[in-house]
Amino acid sequence: MSQNQGQAQNQSSDEIREDIEQTREETGREIQQVKTQVSQMAQEAKSTASQVRQFIQDQPLAAAAVAVGIGIAISGMVTSDRSGRVPPERQEVNETFLTIKDALMAVGKREIQSLTQGLKQG
Numbered sequence: 001m002s003q004n005q006g007q008a009q010n011q012s013s014d015e016i017r018e019d020i021e022q023t024r025e026e027t028g029r030e031i032q033q034v035k036t037q038v039s040q041m042a043q044e045a046k047s048t049a050s051q052v053r054q055f056i057q058d059q060p061l062a063a064a065a066v067a068v069g070i071g072i073a074i075s076g077m078v079t080s081d082r083s084g085r086v087p088p089e090r091q092e093v094n095e096t097f098l099t100i101k102d103a104l105m106a107v108g109k110r111e112i113q114s115l116t117q118g119l120k121q122g
Helices: 003-058 060-077 088-121
Strands: none
Touching: 003 060, 060 088
């Protein structure tokens, strides 16, 4: 092996090492950016959840109305075909929407009952 060939191999090895190091640094920066974005999204979600809780506490009747409206909207989305059957590919989606609808209806019912109890007592 000549001296020139050895230098060419060393240069190429050095270049490969440099490329690997650059890729590591870039990947590290990208991972940090993703972590920052996820953290920001989590903070925004917490803030939104807090605002929703506050809205429900401040205006339970409006919250109940929203829950009932969403329940009705969801029930309209999970209709069956003309024969009354739900196509198999929509069965899981249908069950999920029905579960959500039932939960929303329960919340709405509880809020309305709480409101009527308060009216009876006051």
